[in-house]
Structure formats: C-alpha cells, structure tokens
Amino acid sequence: MAILSEEQVMLKDAASAWARDRSPIAAYRKLRNSGALQGYDSALFAEIAEMGWAGIVAPEEHGGADFGFMSMGVVLEQLGRTLTPSPLVNSSLAAVIGLRRAGSAAQQQHWLPKIAAGEAVVTIAVDEGAQHNPLAVALKAEKSRGNWLLNGEKRPVLHGMGASAVLVAARTSGAAGDVEGLTLFIVPTNAPKLSKASLAEVEQRGAAIYTFNGVELGADAIVGEVGKAASVLDHMLDCARAGLAAEMLGSASAAFDITLAYLKTRLQFGQLIGSFQALQHRAAALYGELELTRSAVEAALEALDAQSPQARELVSLAKALAGDTFKRVSGEMIQLHGGIGMTDEHDAGLFYKRARVADMSYGSAAYHRERYAALTGY
C-alpha cells in the first residue's frame, strides 16, 4: 500500500465499509440474475455519488474534489473487492479527464457538475473491432451544411446501456490506423438516429453496441480540435486503464482472500487442504504476483498525479500486470475450490468472468506489453 494521505485513508475506509455493507458480491449477483440491462444499480450509484466519489478527479469549481488519481484508485480498488458495478471508470475518470483537457468552457460547465453529482453518466466509445485499437477508428464524421453527420458502429461501449451521453471517437479524415484525423464528439445518447442495443456479455455489465445512422451534430459537440483527438484520447484511455487496473487489483485481492480462507477450512484426507505444500506454494506465488501488481498500479496512479513523462508506460505496466494477475488468481480460485468452484452458485465464476472482461477492456495484457515495448524501445 502506498503511503496514503489522511484524506486517502479516510476514503479507503469509507469505500471499504460501504462496499461491504451496501454493495457486497451478493448485490452484484442479484443484479445479474435480474436481467437488468443497465448493468449497474442506479440507487447504489446515487449513494456512490453522494459520497463524492463520482467527482474525485473533477475540478472544484465544477462540483468535484480534485483529489487526484491515487484517491480515485483507492476507491475503485475497494469497490473492486466486491465486484461492484459502476460507471466510475468511464464517466468519472475517462470522461471527466477528457472534458477537463479538451472540452470547451460550455461543455465543462454543462457536463462536469452533472457527472460529479452522479446525475449524468458519460461513457466513452472507442472500440469497433474485436481487439482494442484506438487508432483503428473508422466511424465517420462528415461535414454537411455546417453540421457533422456521424455514421458507423461502436462495440463494445462499456456501460453503454446506462449512459446519458457518450464521448465518441470519430474519424474526420484519413484512414483507420492514422494518428491524425481523429475527433471527439460528445453526444447525448437519446440523440435522434443513435440506437443502442444491449450486448449480452459473460458478466452482463451493461455493455452496448451503438449504431450511428447519420446522427447530426453541431460544432458545439466537438470536444477539442478537429482531427487532433489522438493525444487526448490516449490520455483519457490511460486514466481509464489506471482506474480499471486499480479496480482489478481489488478484485484479484478479494479473490485471493476468499481462496485463502477456503484453504484454511476445507478438510480432505483428514487435513486442511491448506496444509498441503503443493497448494501452499501456489498460494505463495499468487501472493507475490499480487504484490508486484499493487506496485505497478500505485506507480501508475502516482505518475498520473505527478504528470510524469513516464505515466504512459507505467499505465501499460499496471494494466498488463493487473490483467495477467487477475486472470491467474481467479483461475486458481476455481481450481483450488474444486467442483464447487465450477458452480454458478459460487462466486469464483463471477471473478473469473470479470477478470477476462476487465483484461480485454481498453487493452489486454498483450496489447499493453506491445505498447510498453514501443514506448520503451524494445
């Protein structure tokens, strides 16, 4: 654990108590079983916002606390421990940072206080293909009679079913793969000719396909400069990745703790299975991976706060390690629980599915190794 400030310790304690009392794993399970398309519980998200967590990185003049990325990470880690679904990573991190960096005064004034208060959920729509690839954006935005017409499809849009607006990466010039020619638009999700369809993914957290069928937008929908969105997008995504990595660290740690508790209670051959050396050594190895992952996640959050030039590579480090570790720990969670771990009734499967989805979101471990390699000269 990083050396936290007094405020951060308070945040951590509050988030941990809230998650335990108000949003235990059973709450997520119930939501999942209910078949609700939104993927998170509005009432619980209202509580989250009330605690101030939706505005942690938003500026004070727009209703936020401006507490920084480490503070956001501290909260996300705790919510991750109970698999709490919330749009915090998309809306309160990525969208807020995108708007802070590139949004007009009017856009900031309109959206930031709403996001900080939890009244609006703004998600980001980047991916279009099976693999995360921000530069591959093909969704087209063309000028037409002074307005912009958007045509194309985004999938998956995380928390797309619950979002009230979306920051869309569109191509205003060039071809898929070009750095130049990307433009960000902010679009209310009830805009005419924008349709959402629910993607029934393995863990059902409200992912959507957005289809833009000639959605017409004025110049006031453009966030930042036309054709120059790549670096803003990269930074927004990095904030989302770091936050998600913190959340994944929390989930992986919880998966490990639950597994450890099982090793200390399950009897076979007249012994606690945790006394078998083969299992002890696997537990020790997982513990080591969790320590490495924590260091990487904290270093990334710290670097974002310090605006360090190394922030990009550290974010990739964090996301890659979080992906690998969470997948491994949740896989071992099933294995070490034996048959019960394979049942839907047990929580192990929830962690296992979450690990895969979170890894694929905003770049898998493989994607981030490749990115790290490019950034550091391999």
Add this chain to the structure above:
Amino acid sequence: MFDHADPDLAGFREEAVAWIKANFPSALTGKSPTPFITDGALADSDPDYQAWLKRVVSKGWGAPTWPEEYGGGGLTQAHSVIIHEELARVGAFHPNHTYGEMMLGPTLLEYGDEVQKRRFIPPIARAEVRWCQGFSEPGAGSDLASLQTKCVDGGDHWIVTGQKIWTSGANHSHWCFCLVRTDTTTKHGGISFLLIDMSSPGIEARPIYLISGSTHFCEVFFNDVKVPKENMVGGLNKGWPIAKRLLQFERDSLASGRAEAPSLAPLAKQYLGVNALGQIADPDVRHRVVRNAMRARAYAHTMRRAALEAKTNAGVSAAVSALKNLGSDIAQERADLAVEILGHNGLGWEGDHFAAAEIEATRAWLHSRAFSIYGGSLEIQNNITAKRVLGLPG
C-alpha cells in the same frame, strides 16, 4: 519516484547523479558486482574496482544507512534506495555489497555488545575486512538448525571442530561469522553465533568448482580451532534468533540487489536484428524480453514501496520471502534470455572465439541457477510465506 513530494530527497538525487557520474570508472560500466564480491583475489587485483571502492568509502557510502558513530553514512533507507537506483541507471554497482555489509553489520548493530560493535562494524563500512558466512554444513542446508560443528569450552577460549560447506569466499576472507553447536541436547536452543578469524591455526578452506566455472565456493574444516571468548555474539546458546535475523537481512539484500538491470533491448537488436519498426526482429523473443523487463520494473517499484513502508511500519519484512523468489525468478529468466539472444555465441566457455561480454553472459546464466538456492531455497521461502504471511496451517 517517491522524491517528487520531498525536496530534500530530490536534491539528494541530483547530488548523487552528479557524484556517480564524476566518480564511477567507466571501465566497470555494465559489469556485475558478483565476481568482485565473491572473489577476493579478483577484487584485490582490479585497479578500477579498487578505485571505485575507495571513492565510495570516502564518500561515506560504504554502508550508507548505518549510524555515523559506527562508520556508516547516517542516511535513511530512502536515500539508500536513491543511491542504488541511480547506480543502476548508469550501469554502475555498489562495490561494498559484501557479506559483512549485507548481513553481519546490521546483525551486530542489533545483537553485538558495545565492544564488538566498535571493533567489527567500522572496518566493514570502510571495506577493510572481508567476511564469509559459515552456516551450511553437509548435513544441514535447508534444515540449518540441525548443524553439528562442535564448540566446547576450552577455559579461556572456545574450541571449534567440524565442517562447513558452500562457504562463499572462505578462501579469500579474513573472518567468518559462524553457527556452532554448543549444546547437543536441544536443537534450536543449542546453537551459538561465533566470529572466527580465518587465519587461526586449524582452519582449512578448500575451493569447490561451480557449474559456472567459478571457485568462490569452499568447504571449510575446523580442527580444534581456538576462538577468544569475547567473539561470541549474544551469549551461549543464544545464536538461533541472531541467525534468523541475519538470514532476514540476507534475503532483504538479495531481494533488493535484483531491483534494476540494464535493458536487454540493445543486445537483442544487435544479435537478432530489427524489424521495419526498429524493434527486436524476433517477435517471440521480443515479447518475452518485454514481459521480463516489465516484471523487473514492477519489481523495482515493489522494492521501493517496501523501503517506504518500512519507514512507517516496522512489520513489513514478512513479504521479503515472496520478494526474494520473485527477484530470483525475474533475474534467472533474464539471464536465460540473454543467452538465448546470443545464440551459439552464448555457448562459449573460454578462448578468443568469444567476446568477453559473451562469456560473461554465459557464466552469469549458469550462476543464476543459484539465486533460487542460496539465501534459503525457493521452496523454503514459499513455506515461510505460506505459514508466516498467509497463515496457512502447518
């Protein structure tokens, strides 16, 4: 990274960078400290190493964190981390990472009496005396407490008889810190901690060859060796807790010694070529090299975090067993990759057909297998983590 909040540390880092730049002999760049530290003859005969050692000692960095009254630098752990980070960044190393500095010094600071501290600690900080570690015996490796080397009361001195093995550097060391059996009726409670002058009559150190071709390893025979009474640390039969503490220091420094290594990218590009993007051409090697580098980076951050946490919470050293294993795993994988990158040129043993750096990489690869054996094997560290950190049942 942690000094952006602390101007004192930031200033110290700047100073350290400048000083290292001005003083580190470029001929040593990229070299491993291990041969110098384990092979006293090599250390004595290398003028660059000698110059570097002298400069570090006169700077007061021979043992940066020890109290000044015992010859240390009086710096904090955070300062020491900065020194090591900046050394690593330019391919330099700390020249006094000897057994005396890593293990005996800190142990004596806690357990030695005042006379012992004043006598033995400052010469370690000044790199004047070389120590070796006489713990392992033919029948007592992982199960260290089953050691048998006998120590009996000879009136005004102790008499030591028995055999030690795997004693690194015994043939080049001036002194040995040794575990001996002073009571045969009880296991852990019959062990004492003794400081033995290696020039005492009755000691014989025989070098053993390692797979890497190095001979720093010895078996050591004690034939009725007389040791002054005042050289026992902590009192009769009180050696086990001292040994355990010393082994913690050993793991600690083994763990931190693995923090940052120079990038393998230039080597890989040189031997495997580059693709159109200027990256290491072989994608499989590239991915494995990157994965290793990323784990090493996370590991360095973990060591930094452990140092910071140690400042605010005394009880964190529990994680050290897990860290030691991670560090040796990452370092072994790196040594493997280096040889893979060198291809057939990584298979040389000696002679002019291989570059010196190639042979060094080959030897380092062979030596790296020891990382998960010495200082407590991988399996023993996992046992410790499972029981003491994770609370799994015995």
